[in-house]
Amino acid sequence: MEPLPEGSNSNWADPGVYEVAAGVYRIPLPLPNDALRAVNVYAVTDGTNLVLVDSGWALTESRQLLADALKAIDAELGDVREFLITHVHRDHYTQAVALRREFGNRIALGKLEQPSLDASANPNQFPMQAQLDLLRLSDGQEVITALSKLFGSEPRHPEANLWEEPDEWLTPGRRAVLPDREFDVVHTPGHTNGHVVFVDGAANLLFSGDHVLPHITPSIGFQPVPAELPLNDYLDSLRLVRGMPDRRMLPAHGPVTDSVHARIDELLEHHRQRLETMAAQIEAGASTAFEAANRLGWTRRGRKLSEMDAFNQMLAVLETGAHLDLLVSQNKLAAEDVDGIRRYKTT
Numbered sequence: 001m002e003p004l005p006e007g008s009n010s011n012w013a014d015p016g017v018y019e020v021a022a023g024v025y026r027i028p029l030p031l032p033n034d035a036l037r038a039v040n041v042y043a044v045t046d047g048t049n050l051v052l053v054d055s056g057w058a059l060t061e062s063r064q065l066l067a068d069a070l071k072a073i074d075a076e077l078g079d080v081r082e083f084l085i086t087h088v089h090r091d092h093y094t095q096a097v098a099l100r101r102e103f104g105n106r107i108a109l110g111k112l113e114q115p116s117l118d119a120s121a122n123p124n125q126f127p128m129q130a131q132l133d134l135l136r137l138s139d140g141q142e143v144i145t146a147l148s149k150l151f152g153s154e155p156r157h158p159e160a161n162l163w164e165e166p167d168e169w170l171t172p173g174r175r176a177v178l179p180d181r182e183f184d185v186v187h188t189p190g191h192t193n194g195h196v197v198f199v200d201g202a203a204n205l206l207f208s209g210d211h212v213l214p215h216i217t218p219s220i221g222f223q224p225v226p227a228e229l230p231l232n233d234y235l236d237s238l239r240l241v242r243g244m245p246d247r248r249m250l251p252a253h254g255p256v257t258d259s260v261h262a263r264i265d266e267l268l269e270h271h272r273q274r275l276e277t278m279a280a281q282i283e284a285g286a287s288t289a290f291e292a293a294n295r296l297g298w299t300r301r302g303r304k305l306s307e308m309d310a311f312n313q314m315l316a317v318l319e320t321g322a323h324l325d326l327l328v329s330q331n332k333l334a335a336e337d338v339d340g341i342r343r344y345k346t347t
Contacts, residue, residue, distance in 0.1 A: 001072045012255040013038035017069040020256055021203050021248075023047075023181075027069040029056035031091055035312075036216075036253045039091045041066065042207060043073060049178045050075050053198060053207045054252060055083045055096035058162055062095055082106035084177070085166070086209025086252065087195040088113040088120070088223075094162040110187065111169040113194030119224035121163035127151065130226050131314055138289035139341045140317045146310035170196055183207075188241065190234025191218045193227050197241065206247040206260050211237060214254040214263055217270055219315050220322045229329055231322040235271060238264050271323075278323045282333055287343045289321035296320070 003025060006018045018026045023045050028038040042053040050070075056062045067077050082105060083096035096107045109117070119125055126132070128147070135144050172187045184199040188211045198207040210218045221230025242264045249260040257263060281292040293316050294305050305313055324344050327333040335344045 001068050003072050006256055012040075015065050015069075017043075017072045020250060021205060023178075024200075024203070024205065024250075025069070025073055026250065026256065027066060029062045029065055029095075030059070031057060032059070032061075036091075038253070040250070040252050040254075042250055043070065043075070044177060044181065045073060045075065046178045046180065047074075049081055050079045051082055051084060051177050052080050052096075053084050053250075054086055054092045054209070055094075055099070057091040058094035058098040063098070066095070078103040078105075080105045082108060082167075084170075084183070084198060084207075085109045086197065086207065086211075087192045088117050088163075089192065089210070090162070092209070092252065097162045097164050100164075106168065107166040108168040108170050109166040110185075110194035110196040111171050112187070112189065113192060114165075114169065115225040116192065116194070116223045117163055117165065121160055123160045125160075125224070128314075130224050131222070131318060134226065134318055134321060135290075135314060136340060137337070137342050138317050138321045140290040140314070143290070143310060143313045143317055147314060150310045172196075186241070186244075188237035189227065190220060190230055190237045192221070192223045193225070193233075195237075199244070199247065201245075201247075204245075204247050205250055206241070207250045208241075208260060209252050212241065212249060212260055212263050212267065213251050214249070214257050216253070217267060220319055222315065222318070229322075229326055231271070231326045232329065235268065238268055242268075275323055275327060278320060279327055279332060282324070282344045283346055287345065288341060289324055289344075290317050292324065292344075293317045293320040 003017045003019050006020045013028050020026050025043040027041045029041055031038055039056055041056050044051045077099055085093050099105055100107055132144055170185050172185050174182050174184050177183050186197050188195050188197050191210045195211055197209055197211050220234050221227050227233055246259055246261040249257045278292055281295045286292040286295055298316050305316055328335045333344050334347050335342055
């Protein structure tokens with residue numbers, strides 16, 4: 001395996017190591033049974049010191065591909081000084097824990113991820129318990145039944161042993177990464193409460209994690225400890241990054257793009273339209289997030305909720321609820337919890 005220039009491969013998810021900028025390499029790692037297909041890990045090196053932004057999912061195939069990619073830049077897994085993690089989802093965090101046990105690498109994670117990390121590490125917490133509770137509130141029992149068939153009823157989190165605490169809790173501000181390289185840590189809640197992005201101002205790069213993705217809209221608030229208004233957090237975080245200088249975007253999923261501003265403008269417009277569309281469903285007679293989600297089209301293909309798998313049905317219903325709750329907070333809709341179900345109406 002030899003390093004390739006970024007853009008030399010038409011499929012961003014193909015395994016390899018791609019030079020993004022001087023001393024920065026993109027390494028796509030596999031996500032089996034996941035529509036996202038791959039997660040980008042970024043190696044940042046000065047030829048002697050090596051840091052990775054995100055780590056991948058703790059899978060045998062992922063570990064081997066990461067080792068092969070690092071070998072192409074004359075490094076090994078044990079050479080990784082630390083992992084800088086954008087957020088605590090398993091495809092970003094768990095491989096760092098597995099490798100730390102073997103090599104003693106350091107892990108740094110946003111401080112506000114601690115409650116969700118603690119919940120994930122609880123061996124007695126049912127996987128996606130918070131999401132199941134929100135589905136009940138959304139009148140989504142049909143989706144809960146489908147999820148039970150898909151995941152079973154085992155109460156132990158399947159990866160509870162991989163949610164160890166980091167060596168460092170990150171807070172916003174400038175931080176040394178390599179002896180002659182610094183990143184700004186920027187808190188961008190929304191996708192998760194403690195999500196952070198890393199800004200390399202000198203190289204005009206932004207490691208955007210799942211906060212800004214080039215082809216899809218990130219899920220909102222998918223975490224064990226939910227936020228009160230995750231969509232509001234997300235939109236504020238988009239505006240925060242939009243107010244910074246435009247930079248080349250290095251996302252966790254998808255190809256590198258030249259302008260983070262351009263994609264943020266698209267995401268803000270998408271959610272503006274989505275808020276209007278969801279409000280219209282309540283005006284047309286839908287009263288719960290599940291009912292509204294069933295009336296909408298999903299993905300770029302406009303698929304019906306019933307045409308999606310159970311996991312993505314869950315994300316769709318919860319995203320609908322997040323939009324409706326934001327509209328309530330803006331006094332554009334009203335809501336009342338009746339017999340454990342949140343019902344919306346026009347004001």
